[in-house]
Amino acid sequence: MPRTTPPRPIDIEGVFPELHEHAAVATRLHPRPGSPAPAESSVGGMLLWPADEPWPVCTEAHQKSRGELLRNVRERRRILDAAWSRIDARGRPTGPTDEERELLSSLNKRGRYAPELTEDTPVPMLPVLQVFRKDVPALGFPEGADLLQVLWCPFDAHGEGLAIDLRLVWRDSAMISAPMVEAPELKVVGRAGYVPDVCVLHPEEVVEHQSFELLPNAIQNALEEWEDWESEEAPHYQYDLSVAPGWKVGGFASWHLTGPQEMVCGCGAPMRLLLTVDTKEWDNGSLSWMPFEDAELSTYGLSTPTRVVVGRAGSLRVFVCSKDVKHPHKINEQ
Ligand SMILES: [Zn+2]
Ligand SMILES: [Zn+2]
Structure with a gap:
């Protein structure tokens, strides 16, 4: 089944055409x-x-x-998947039985x-x-x-x-x-x-816009004016219109934890974002990026399909030299 990102809740380039210069294509990998x-x-x-x-x-x-024993890590995940896919008479997942809970905690040592x-x-x-x-x-x-x-x-x-x-x-x-x-x-x-x-x-190309902190001041000010933080439904630049969450190739890096850092290769050339490894494919703040197909499912662990946890349950980004990808890469975690 392919994965399709819903259209952004608003065409932000229609509101601020100058953002077009700060757009790029990323490929969401949708593992x-x-x-x-x-x-x-x-x-x-x-x-x-x-x-x-x-x-x-x-x-x-x-x-x-x-x-941790690799065998136990895999067995624990197998038990959890099975437990949360069992449905009770009311159509709700039963979750682990007492026996399974005991087993899970013995495997979690x-x-x-x-x-x-x-x-x-x-x-x-x-x-x-x-x-x-x-x-x-x-x-x-x-x-x-x-x-x-x-x-x-x-x-x-x-x-x-x-x-x-x-x-x-x-x-x-x-x-x-x-x-x-x-x-x-x-x-x-x-x-x-x-x-x-x-x-x-299930690779899918999406359009992203530069991380807020790296936009020119004039656009930052205009966006701040425009954002409606009072309303729960109003789209937000950072969460909905800028950088896609989840595993992806290319696009822009989010710098929400540390603020922007310049990534420069040892040869002096700027580096480009090659790959983002993410703990979650989306979270409550970035629900607008949840693919249509996933919204129809109720699978356990839907937003964490790889079960990879990096950084402080955040994302890990791999940067490569813009001149030669074979120069040593750099890693940044957010
Ligand atoms: Zn090692
Ligand atoms: Zn280089």
Whole structure:
């Protein structure tokens, strides 16, 4: 089923034509639970990876003997999905039974599950995303590549800034004749929120407008005048007309937590927003972005299909050099 973003509650460029210069196209990825093949775009699915190429690992020292069992993370999600899809006689979801609640809390424990793992045991990276050019042509693939793969380490704190370790791999998919069948996994993870549920993608292009703080002063003032904060129904620039929530490629970055930060590559060139990984596809403030098709559903966890939690349950943005995407990327969390 495709996903369709409703039209914006108001044509803001009709009100302020000068905003047209501050518009850009983003591709919402709309990840939803499914069973993608390795040759399809996905979140958390098996990547199309050459069998004879080593799988990437993180070699940072993490305390790997303690953590959450990957098996338990997945089992907990399976139980929750099943429990919330059971319907009682009145047509309402029953939720977990007492037995299931007990099981869920026993599975929800960090522990010393892997005493055999030392701090420097390499950690196989987890597949986060892969996107083929045919699905998101606007992504900006470098010459000779038609596939972007994103992996990360499921433990926290890398290097000085204690950042997440995320890798980008650009490929020509036609070069892969013998793909790897299964990715190696470590049995523990540092954070359950770094384990994506397997999703298929339903890419959709939408128009966004620059984040409020980065607009010229004159437009900011005009928008402030125009906004009606008294009314609950009135659309708001930041939530409804500016930046789309959820996983997306391109478009604009929201800077609602920190205020704008300039992203500059080590080579001096400005960086562009490549990818946004979001904890929620929409929330109460950004309900106008909920696709029509989802509004018809009552599935448990509808707005959190990937179950990825980044930052303080916010979003993680990957910026790449505007001159050469192969220069080191930068990460920013909001
Ligand atoms: Zn790591
Ligand atoms: Zn650069």
